[in-house]
Amino acid sequence: MADTDLRGFLAQSQARVERALERCLPAADIQPARLHAAMRYAVLGAGKRIRPTLMYATAQAIESDPGLVDTPACAVELIHAYSLVHDDLPAMDDDDLRRGRLTCHKAFDEATAILTGDALQTLAFQVLALDEALAEAVRVRMVATLARASGSRGMAGGQAMDLAAESQPPDLAMLENIHIHKTGALIRAGVCMATQTKPDLDAQVAERLDRFAKYLGLAFQIRDDILDIEGDKSVLGKTIGKDQAQEKATYPALMGLAPAREAAEHLIAEAHACLDGLGRGAEALRWLADYMVRRDR
Numbered sequence: 001m002a003d004t005d006l007r008g009f010l011a012q013s014q015a016r017v018e019r020a021l022e023r024c025l026p027a028a029d030i031q032p033a034r035l036h037a038a039m040r041y042a043v044l045g046a047g048k049r050i051r052p053t054l055m056y057a058t059a060q061a062i063e064s065d066p067g068l069v070d071t072p073a074c075a076v077e078l079i080h081a082y083s084l085v086h087d088d089l090p091a092m093d094d095d096d097l098r099r100g101r102l103t104c105h106k107a108f109d110e111a112t113a114i115l116t117g118d119a120l121q122t123l124a125f126q127v128l129a130l131d132e133a134l135a136e137a138v139r140v141r142m143v144a145t146l147a148r149a150s151g152s153r154g155m156a157g158g159q160a161m162d163l164a165a166e167s168q169p170p171d172l173a174m175l176e177n178i179h180i181h182k183t184g185a186l187i188r189a190g191v192c193m194a195t196q197t198k199p200d201l202d203a204q205v206a207e208r209l210d211r212f213a214k215y216l217g218l219a220f221q222i223r224d225d226i227l228d229i230e231g232d233k234s235v236l237g238k239t240i241g242k243d244q245a246q247e248k249a250t251y252p253a254l255m256g257l258a259p260a261r262e263a264a265e266h267l268i269a270e271a272h273a274c275l276d277g278l279g280r281g282a283e284a285l286r287w288l289a290d291y292m293v294r295r296d297r
Contacts, residue, residue: 006287010053017052017077018044020070024078024127038108038116041125044080044098050292051076051190054216057284058194058209063277068197071131072142075124076190079150082120083186085113087159091128121150134197140194146153149189158182162248172248177219183224184217205278212274219267222260225250227297229257268293 009197021043046142052073059069088095088103089110095103105113127277128143148154158181165174191213195206251260271289 003287007283009057009284010048010288010291013053013056014049016056016066016070017049017073020074021077023105024071024074024123034112035110035115035119035143038112039102041107042085042104042116042120043078046101046283047077047081050079050288051080051187054187054285054288055194056212057282057288058191060206061209061278061282061285062195062198062201062280064194064198064201066120068133069194071127072180072193072197073190074249075128075142075146076186076193078120078127078185079122079146079155082117082124085117085120089113090236092159092163138196138199141196141255145189145192145196149185154181154185154189155183159184165249172251172254172255174248175251175254179218179221180214183221184214187217187220188213194227199259208274208278212271212289214294215271215274216289219264219271219289222251222267223293223295224266225252226260227295254263264293 011227025040025043028040030036047136052069055069055073056066057075059062059066083169084098085104087093088098089105090253096106097103103113104116108116124146125143128146131139134142152160158178161174161178162182165178165290168174188210191208191209195201195209229249251263255263268289275285278285
C-alpha cells in the first residue's frame with residue numbers, strides 16, 4: 001500500500017469510529033442534559049483515534065469484517081476518554097487544557113467531570129454487551145478483556161503505580177511496569193478484541209499480534225515522553241514538558257533523550273518482527289507502528 005493509501009486508511013478509520021461514537025453517545029438534550037453534554041464534549045471531535053484505527057488495521061490483517069469492530073472500537077475509545085477526563089482532575093494531573101481546549105472539569109465543573117468519567121466507563125461495557133452483531137460468547141470475552149485492561153491489573157492500576165512512584169527513586173524497571181499497565185494495557189486490549197471478532201483465528205497469530213501490541217504500547221509511551229520534552233508548557237520562563245514540570249519519571253529523564261529514541265526504535269523493530277508472515281494484509285499495522293513512534297505531536 002502506498003503512503004497516501006495508508007493515510008487514507010487512517011482518515012477513514014477516524015471518520016468511521018467518530019460516526020459510531022456519535023451514535024452510541026446520548027444526545028446532549030436528553031436529561032441529565034449537562035452530563036450528556038459533558039460526555040460528548042469529552043469524546044467527540046478530539047484525538048487521533050489511534051486505538052480504534054489499530055483495531056481496524058488488525059481486522060484487516062486477519063481478514064475479519066470491519067463492521068464487527070465498530071462497537072468494540074467505540075468501547076475502547078470510551079474507556080480511553082474516561083481515563084483522560086479523570087487524569088486531568090485536580091487530584092490527579094491537574095491539567096487545564098487537553099488537546100488545545102479546556103479540560104472537562106474546566107469546561108463544566110469538577111463534579112460533572114467525575115460523573116462524566118463514570119458514565120463513559122459504564123457506557124463502554126453497555127455498548128459491548130448489547131452489540132448483536134457479535135456472538136454472545138464473543139461479547140463475554142470482549143467484556144472480560146476490556147475490564148481486565150481497564151481495572152486494577154491494567155490502566156487504573158498503572159495510574160495508581162504512577163502516583164505511588166512520585167515518592168520513590170525512579171528506575172527503568174518500575175517505569176516500564178507502570179506504562180505496560182497505564183498505557184499499554186488498553187492498546188493491547190484493543191488489538192486483542194479485534195482478533196476476537198474472528199473466533200477461529202489461529203492461536204499463534206493472535207499471540208503474535210498481542211506481542212506486537214505490547215511492544216507498540218511501550219514505544220508509544222516513550223515517544224510521548226520525548227514529545228513532552230519538546231512541549232510548550234512554560235515554567236519560570238523556560239519551556240519544558242508537563243511531566244518534567246511535575247517531576248515525574250520519564251524515559252528521557254532516566255535514559256537520556258538519544259537512548260530513549262533508540263529504545264523506541266528498537267521496540268518498533270520488535271513489533272514489526274511480530275508481523276512477519278502476515279503478508280500485505282498487515283501493511284496498515286506496520287505503517288501505524290511507524291506513525292505512532294515517529295509522530296511529532
